[in-house]
Amino acid sequence: MEVVTFGESMVLFSTDKSLPLEYVHHFNKQMAGAESNVAIGLAKLGHRVGWFSKLGDDPFGRYVLHQIRGYGIDTSRCISTPDAPTGVFFKEQRSRGKTQVYYYRHHSAASLMKPDELDEEYLSGFKILHITGITPALSSNCLALTRKAIAVAKERGLKIVFDPNVRWKLWDSEEAARKIMLELADSADYVLPGLDEGELLTGLSQPEDIAAALLKPGVTGVVVKLGGKGAYYKSAQHSGYMAPFPAEEVDPVGAGDAFAAGFISGLLHGEKLEQAVLRASAMGAIAVGFNGDVEGLPDETELLHRMNSKDD
Ligand code: CKP
Ligand code: MG
DSSP states (O other): OOEEEEOOOEEEEEOSSOSOGGGOOOOEEEEEOHHHHHHHHHHHTTOOEEEEOEEESSHHHHHHHHHHHHTTOBOTTOEEESSSOOOEEEEEEEETTEEEEEEEOTTOSGGGOOGGGOOHHHHHTOSEEEEESSHHHHOHHHHHHHHHHHHHHHHTTOEEEEEOOOOGGGOSOHHHHHHHHHHHHHHOSEEOOBHHHHHHHHSOOSHHHHHHHHOOTTOOEEEEEOGGGOEEEEESSOEEEEOOOOOOOSOOTTHHHHHHHHHHHHHHTTOOHHHHHHHHHHHHHHHTTSSSSSTTOOOHHHHHHHHHTTTO
């Protein structure tokens, strides 16, 4: 197996109308979650992936599980619990490309994940562990689970890719978020912050300075995502800006996860940092062009086509 990730996936209710949610009568049911988005992105590209979580023993939990399993992702370490429901969230369309999310995930099943449930042997079977800053924000047990997974991954030789994915609605204070994000960033091999997340972590505002500050001993590469302006990448040997892929922005949610999936796929192909960032950027550009987090993600052929037509 190649990549393992874990975190909360939820049922997403989205709308086709650009209206405040109080005026919306019909919703589309989809599934979303940063880590499962990455898992699905990788699975669609042909990689062998494992994802686990704790889901409510309820119809939404079964729906999420069936969706993720349907992509050929290994869900054998997922736990179902009668003690709490599967989380849900709603996405409001403010105007084209502008969205707002409302979570109903407090005390959800996933927030009950805990460190002693981690199957350490299972982790040994993978090359890369992907983690995000969402999971440690769910509960103190989820934070402990994240720390344990990192420790086990290091012990067993997995590379760690960390996407801060700061969600202010989940953190009690900016200080707590910064402290934990920095701890996780320092323990990763690759860190993929957005510009605002890089600013939060370092107090710096230029991509070059942010990347230099996060490239601590033990960290191999940092990629600062700049949205429509591309990305800046840095390792001990190489650094540079990646120009953005042309993209029509329909829904930016999920773009960061698509970027992470592309980046990890590049690592698995043995690509150099710049080439992996190119792959990541193409994935991000594809992801902003459709509604939903994963529905429009490409297979390997489509992705290569997009990468080769960058300057057309
Ligand atoms: O950073 P992204 O826009 O790629 O992440 C989107 C996901 O997990 C979305 O699917 C949502 O469920 C979440 O991030 C979250 O918890 O906010
Ligand atoms: Mg993100």
